[in-house]
Amino acid sequence: xxxxxxxxxxxxxxxxxxxxxxxxxxxxxxxxxxxxxxxxxxxxxxxxxxxxxxxxxxxxxxxxxxxxxxxxxxxxxxxxxxxxxxxxxxxxxxxxxxxxxxxxxxxxxxxxxxxxxxxxxxxxxxxxxxxxxxxxxxxxxxxxxxxxxxxxxxxxxxxxxxxxxxxxxxxxxxxxxxxxxxxxxxxxxxxxxxxxxxxxxxxxxxxxxxxxxxxxxxxxxxxxxxxxxxxxxxxxxxxxxxxxxxxxxxxxxxxxxxxxxxxxxxxxxxxxxxxxxxxxxxxxxxxxxxxxxxxxxxxxxxxxxxxxxxxxxxxxxxxxxxxxxxxxxxxxxxxxxxxxxxxxxxxxxxxxxxxxxxxxxxxxxxxxxxxxxxxxxxxxxxxxxxxxxxxxxxxxxx
Amino acid sequence: xxxxxxxxxxxxxxxxxxxxxxxxxxxxxxxxxxxxxxxxxxxxxxxxxxxxxxxxxxxxxxxxxxxxxxxxxxxxxxxxxxxxxxxxxxxxxxxxxxxxxxxxxxxxxxxxxxxxxxxxxxxxxxxxxxxxxxxxxxxxxxxxxxxxxxxxxxxxxxxxxxxxxxxxxxxxxxxxxxxxxxxxxxxxxxxxxxxxxxxxxxxxxxxxxxxxxxxxxxxxxxxxxxxxxxxxxxxxxxxxxxxxxxxxxxxxxxxxxxxxxxxxxxxxxxxxxxxxxxxxxxxxxxxxxxxxxxxxxxxxxxxxxxxxxxxxxxxxxxxxxxxxxxxxxxxxxxxxxxxxxxxxxxxxxxxxxxxxxxxxxxxxxxxxxxxxxxxxxxxxxxxxxxxxxxxxxxxxxx
DNA sequence: CAACTTTTGTTCGTTCCCCGGCGTAAGCAT
DNA sequence: ATGCTTACGCCGGGGAACGAACAAAAGTTG
Numbered sequence: 001x002x003x004x005x006x007x008x009x010x011x012x013x014x015x016x017x018x019x020x021x022x023x024x025x026x027x028x029x030x031x032x033x034x035x036x037x038x039x040x041x042x043x044x045x046x047x048x049x050x051x052x053x054x055x056x057x058x059x060x061x062x063x064x065x066x067x068x069x070x071x072x073x074x075x076x077x078x079x080x081x082x083x084x085x086x087x088x089x090x091x092x093x094x095x096x097x098x099x100x101x102x103x104x105x106x107x108x109x110x111x112x113x114x115x116x117x118x119x120x121x122x123x124x125x126x127x128x129x130x131x132x133x134x135x136x137x138x139x140x141x142x143x144x145x146x147x148x149x150x151x152x153x154x155x156x157x158x159x160x161x162x163x164x165x166x167x168x169x170x171x172x173x174x175x176x177x178x179x180x181x182x183x184x185x186x187x188x189x190x191x192x193x194x195x196x197x198x199x200x201x202x203x204x205x206x207x208x209x210x211x212x213x214x215x216x217x218x219x220x221x222x223x224x225x226x227x228x229x230x231x232x233x234x235x236x237x238x239x240x241x242x243x244x245x246x247x248x249x250x251x252x253x254x255x256x257x258x259x260x261x262x263x264x265x266x267x268x269x270x271x272x273x274x275x276x277x278x279x280x281x282x283x284x285x286x287x288x289x290x291x292x293x294x295x296x297x298x299x300x301x302x303x304x305x306x307x308x309x310x311x312x313x314x315x316x317x318x319x320x321x322x323x324x325x326x327x328x329x330x331x332x333x334x335x336x337x338x339x340x341x342x343x344x345x346x347x348x349x350x351x352x353x354x355x356x357x358x359x360x361x362x363x364x365x366x367x368x369x370x371x372x373x374x375x376x377x378x379x380x381x382x383x384x385x386x387x388x389x390x391x392x393x394x395x396x397x398x
Numbered sequence: 399x400x401x402x403x404x405x406x407x408x409x410x411x412x413x414x415x416x417x418x419x420x421x422x423x424x425x426x427x428x429x430x431x432x433x434x435x436x437x438x439x440x441x442x443x444x445x446x447x448x449x450x451x452x453x454x455x456x457x458x459x460x461x462x463x464x465x466x467x468x469x470x471x472x473x474x475x476x477x478x479x480x481x482x483x484x485x486x487x488x489x490x491x492x493x494x495x496x497x498x499x500x501x502x503x504x505x506x507x508x509x510x511x512x513x514x515x516x517x518x519x520x521x522x523x524x525x526x527x528x529x530x531x532x533x534x535x536x537x538x539x540x541x542x543x544x545x546x547x548x549x550x551x552x553x554x555x556x557x558x559x560x561x562x563x564x565x566x567x568x569x570x571x572x573x574x575x576x577x578x579x580x581x582x583x584x585x586x587x588x589x590x591x592x593x594x595x596x597x598x599x600x601x602x603x604x605x606x607x608x609x610x611x612x613x614x615x616x617x618x619x620x621x622x623x624x625x626x627x628x629x630x631x632x633x634x635x636x637x638x639x640x641x642x643x644x645x646x647x648x649x650x651x652x653x654x655x656x657x658x659x660x661x662x663x664x665x666x667x668x669x670x671x672x673x674x675x676x677x678x679x680x681x682x683x684x685x686x687x688x689x690x691x692x693x694x695x696x697x698x699x700x701x702x703x704x705x706x707x708x709x710x711x712x713x714x715x716x717x718x719x720x721x722x723x724x725x726x727x728x729x730x731x732x733x734x735x736x737x738x739x740x741x742x743x744x745x746x747x748x749x750x751x752x753x754x755x756x757x758x759x760x761x762x763x764x765x766x767x768x769x770x771x772x773x774x775x776x777x778x779x780x781x782x783x784x785x786x787x788x789x790x791x792x793x794x795x796x
Numbered sequence: 797c798a799a800c801t802t803t804t805g806t807t808c809g810t811t812c813c814c815c816g817g818c819g820t821a822a823g824c825a826t
Numbered sequence: 827a828t829g830c831t832t833a834c835g836c837c838g839g840g841g842a843a844c845g846a847a848c849a850a851a852a853g854t855t856g
Contacts, residue, residue, distance in 0.1 A: 031833075040815045045834070068832020069822040152751075209631045223717060225623045232719025233607045234755065242749045243716050246644070259747075315713040318641050319621065321630025349657075351640045353550075357632065429804075438844045443805070466803025467851040 016388040018047045019056060022076045023383060027060045029071035048074060050392050055080035056100075078102070082136060083382055084129050084182065085375030086147040087191065090114055090165055090217070093121055096368065097132045098375040100143070100382060102202060106132050107371060114150060117168035118177070126181040140394075143387065145178050145186040146378030148194035148370050154235050158188035161235065164255075185387075187377050191370055192238060193229055195363070196222025198373025199326050201380060203364050209322045211313070212363075213240075214329040215338065217284055219262040219309065225320065241266065243312050261312055265305040267331050273301055284330055291334035299337045306341020313342065314350045321354050328363030336362065414786040416445045417454060420474045421781060425458045427469035446472060448790050453478035454498075476500070480534060481780055482527050482580065483773030484545040485589065488512055488563055488615070491519055494766065495530045496773040498541070498780060500600060504530050505769060512548060515566035516575070524579040538792075541785065543576050543584040544776030546592035546768050552633050556586035559633065562653070583785075585775050589768055590636060591627055593761070594620025596771025597724050599778060601762050607720045609711070610761075611638075612727040613736065615682050617660040617707065623718065639664065641710050659710055663703040665729050671699055682728055689732035697735045704739020711740065712748045719752050726761030734760065 018033050028036075034044045051057045051074075058077035078101030085104075087094040091114070096107030108128050112121055133142060151163025158175035160166055175186040189197075196212035204210060212222040219241035223230040230237050241262035242255055251269075253260035263269055267284025274281040274290065277297055281290055290298035313325065325342070332338045343360050350358070363369060381387060416431050426434075432442045449455045449472075456475035476499030483502075485492040489512070494505030506526050510519055531540060549561025556573035558564055573584035587595075594610035602608060606625040612618050617639035621628040628635050639660035640653055649667075651658035661667055665682025672679040672688065675695055679688055688696035711723065723740070730736045741758050748756070761767060779785060 029833085041833085042816080042835080042837095043814055046814090066832070067824060067830075069824095069834075071833055207631075209628075209635075221717065223623075225621075225628050226626055228624055230607075230623050230718070232752075233605075233721035234719055234751070236751050237607075237719035238717060239719070239749060239752065240713070240716050243713050244747050257750075312713055315638070315641050315710055316717050318638050319619065319636060319714050319717065320628070321632055321635035321637070323631035349642050351637060352655075353632070353634050354630075354637065427804085439804085440806075440808095440845075441843055444843090466801075466853075467805080468853090469804055 015047070015392060016385045018044065019051055019076075019383075019388050020385060022051075022057055022074065025076050027073040027075040029073050031071060050396070054391055054395050056388065056391075076101075080138065080141070081143045081382065082133075082141055083143055083375050083378035084133070084145040085371040085373070085378060086125055086129075086145065086178075087194070087370035087374055088114055088121060088125075088147065088149050089191070089370070090150050093124060094368070094371050095125055095128050095132065096371040096375060097129075097136065098372070098379065100379055102372070102376065102379060104368065104372060104375070106135065107368065108132060114166050114169070118172040118174065122174070122177050126178070129182065140391070142182060142184050143382035143391075144184050144378035145182055146194065146374035146376070146381075147174060147178065147186065147188045148191040148374045148377075149174070149188060150191050152236055152239075153188050153190050155187075155189050155193075155229075155231055158186065185381060187381055189229075189377065190220070190222075191373075192220035193222045193231070194373040194377055195328055195365065195369050196224060196326075196373070197229055197380065198369060198376040199328065199363055199365060200224050201376040202372065204324055204326075207323045209320060211316060211320060211322045211325045213309065213313070213325065213327050213332070215266060215305070215309065215327065215331040216329040217267050219266045221316070223320065224322075240312060240316070245308060245312060247308050261309065265308040267329075270298075270301045270305055270331065274298055288330040288334040291331070291337060299335070302331060302334070302337040303341035303344075305331070306338040306343075307345050308341075309338075310342040310345035311349070314346055317346060317350050317354050317358060322358065325358065325360045326363050327361070328365060328369060332362060413445075413790065414783045416442065417449055417474075417781075417786050418783060420449075420455055420472065423474050425471040425473040427471050429469060448794070452789055452793050454786065454789075474499075478536065478539070479541045479780065480531075480539055481541055481773050481776035482531070482543040483769045483771070483776060484523055484527075484543065484576075485592070485768035485772055486512055486519060486523075486545065486547050487589070487768070488548050491522055492766070492769050493523055493526050493530065494769040494773060495527075495534065496770070496777065498777055500770070500774065500777060502766065502770060502773070504533065505766065506530060512564050512567070516570040516572065520572070520575050524576070527580065538789075540580060540582050541780035541789075542582050542776035543580055544592065544772035544774070544779075545572060545576070545584065545586040546589040546772045546775075547572070547586060548589050550634055550637075551586050551588050553585075553587050553591075553627075553629055556584065583779060585779055587627075587775065588618070588620075588636075589771075590618035591620045591629070592771040592775055593726055593763065593767050594622060594724075594771070595627060595778070596767060596774040597726065597761055597763060598622055599774040600770065602722055602724075605721045607718060609714060609718060609720045609723045611707065611711070611723065611725050611730070613664060613703070613707065613725065613729040614727040615665050617664050619714070621718065622720075638710060638714070643706060643710065645706050659707065663706040665727075668696075668699045668703055668729065672696055686728040686732035689729070689735060697733070700729060700732070700735040701739035701742075703729070704736035704741075705743050706739075707736075708740040708743035709747070712744055715744060715748050715752050715756065720756065723756065723758045724761050725759070726763060726767060730760060 017037050030044050034041045057074045060073045060075045078099050082097050082099045085096045093112050094109045097105045151166050152161050154161050159171045160169045163169055174188045178186040192214045208227040210224040214220050221238035221240045223238045242260040244259040245261050248259045248264040251263040253263035271281050271287045291302050339362050415435050428442050432439050455472045458471045458473045476497050480495050480497045483494045491510050492507040495503045549564050550559050552559050557569045558567045561567055572586045576584040590612045608622040610620040619636035619638045621636045640658040642657040643659050646657045646662040649661040651661035669679050669685045689700050737760050
């Protein structure tokens with residue numbers, strides 16, 4: 001019964017090859033899969049049966065006959081399993097259950113400051129997660145958990161590293177806690193990275209080089225290079241909020257330094273400018289609202305912030321040569337004004353080669369972007385060759 | 399040697415798994431390999447025999463007995479095969495034969511302008527290559543060819559794309575020509591990328607995130623992200639020479655635009671400055687010579703160029719979070735002055751997190767850096783799991 | 797110095813996966 | 827309804843790898 005070759009299974013990597021082909025959602029027949037993979041029809045049949053058993057694929061309408069017996073078609077079925085997406089913000093926690101297609105099934109939000117510490121926040125996550133999952137009692141329904149945290153995270157271990165605004169979280173074993181509670185793998189990352197992965201998986205799957213820039217109370221970027229999240233030597237790649245810009249030369253940043261980009265172009269900086277101009281604006285949310293209602297001063301400030309950010313981004317574009325820049329966060333999503341400022345500078349000042357086919361767009365995510373990004377990260381893991389193979393083996397032995 | 403396990407060792411085929419383990423040069427016994435791979439002793443023995451036959455490993459002194467029969471040890475043997483490394487510069491061509499350990503065996507250089515066109519230049523490469531290879535008549539000695547070109551290259555196809563200084567080379571099928579002549583795979587890339595790969599493979603094998611910056615007649619960077627060369631959406635990632643900098647606001651660049659970094663900080667710009675200051679300096683080589691002999695004006699100019707470049711690099715550091723920045727090219731290698739300027743700015747102005755453990759060093763390559771980089775690129779290919787397996791299969795069938 | 801111990805190296809039968817051929821099932825065309 | 831065409835399911839054969847058993851080569855001990 002048991003493969004005597006133990007855990008080292010060369011054929012194992014090919015085990016889920018069929019599934020990886022079907023992941024695109026296109027229905028295919030067994031013969032098509034055989035020619036695509038080069039495997040024998042009999043082998044394909046066995047694999048397809050296994051996937052059907054697990055519920056990762058489903059039969060769909062037969063293909064039109066070409067003269068002989070019509071062939072059955074099979075298609076990716078993402079409805080039988082799900083993942084948990086968790087977004088921890090500075091003042092709130094947001095959790096959602098998505099199926100493996102990426103459809104958000106239910107979600108729930110609560111106001112809880114991250115400064116209450118990991119035990120309090122994660123307890124809510126666990127309780128609420130279990131409540132939401134109660135509606136999906138299928139055995140093995142949950143396949144993974146994804147978490148976005150508002151600070152630097154060592155992705156390999158899932159632990160926050162010296163987070164500035166998360167007292168008590170430093171090096172806390174977030175995946176340990178959640179894996180214990182839910183019994184599945186837990187992936188943790190910085191919220192910007194999580195949104196970047198989500199945006200890419202959901203809207204730009206064919207793009208391998210992308211920059212996601214979030215403008216809210218700070219400014220951060222997620223770098224996707226060669227189709228993979230780029231984290232850098234210490235996991236702080238994309239931390240562009242504290243790059244020195246001449247506009248901020250005499251402005252003190254919350255990080256304690258002078259000259260940081262986010263000291264002049266992030267939400268609080270814009271709020272401050274507008275407040276001093278006499279507007280009744282305190283928070284980044286107020287800024288977004290003012291921009292949305294077309295306040296001329298706010299619009300001007302958003303566009304100017306866009307220009308300032310773009311001056312930094314021109315360098316990023318030359319260095320990375322991305323196909324797309326996505327702007328996200330409440331300020332960027334409040335109309336096209338910040339976007340317009342970014343485009344203005346990048347398309348005029350950026351190098352012609354790198355900008356000729358560069359797209360600069362707004363995030364398509366909504367207020368649920370972070371949760372859906374976290375889910376997307378979890379989904380990516382759950383649908384990976386490794387996870388699917390584990391599931392096949394598990395099911396076979398049971 | 400290179401540690402192949404540094405990043406993703408695509409477990410595609412376990413056939414050459416044993417070889418990939420031995421690539422680090424450490425001698426190992428069959429039993430050690432068996433426990434490392436999880437394979438049976440008999441399987442390991444068969445694989446080892448195959449590798450011995452090919453000549454990719456060699457037996458070394460037996461291990462000390464632990465009471466029983468002493469075990470034989472085997473070690474990577476890079477002396478039985480070799481690669482060709484080719485560096486095409488603006489005014490010269492340089493070719494060398496290296497063995498698979500990376501030792502440069504012979505090399506040869508000629509003054510030939512790249513503007514003579516691909517047929518002329520590559521004819522010399524082929525003739526000279528055959529001459530050099532005549533001393534290594536072992537069948538199947540040559541395993542790959544690596545080429546560095548002074549312009550943008552579409553790495554997938556190996557064709558130059560709109561190169562500014564290579565008339566007649568646009569979209570020329572360089573790998574086709576050389577593969578036909580030498581009968582092995584040919585890899586082509588931009589010279590900066592080639593040097594970056596070489597520097598990484600030879601001197602920073604364990605570093606996965608690195609920036610290589612070349613300062614000569616232009617300024618370019620090679621980006622290694624997550625252990626892989628990053629090329630970007632159009633293959634022009636790292637093209638930092640034409641980033642807008644305020645220092646160059648009113649300076650015309652050779653590219654036709656105003657404000658480019660390399661218009662003020664590359665070799666020709668420094669030469670021009672010094673020439674205007676009354677020095678007898680015309681070319682970047684003159685600049686390097688002046689710096690080397692300690693000319694105070696030249697040293698000052700080099701340091702100032704370093705500062706200007708570093709202002710751009712601070713953004714790159716925040717975005718990529720590299721572990722190392724390597725500065726190469728004739729200007730950077732003419733003493734530590736440019737390096738000092740770069741360090742001065744990055745360590746004072748860069749974000750503390752990203753610079754705290756960042757190393758900024760000079761390239762260790764010599765004037766043969768480009769050839770050795772091209773060889774290194776070829777070697778990386780020749781030692782990849784795929785190539786080794788092909789070789790095993792080939793030898794078995796013969 | 798010979799027999800024993802210990803570990804390695806080698807051979808060979810077994811197991812399992814996968815391939816490919818053959819018979820059967822299921823629609824189309826006449 | 828009959829034949830044709832294509833797809834599905836079963837089954838024997840080949841190859842890869844495993845592991846047990848045996849042979850070899852030291853060191854160890856009486």
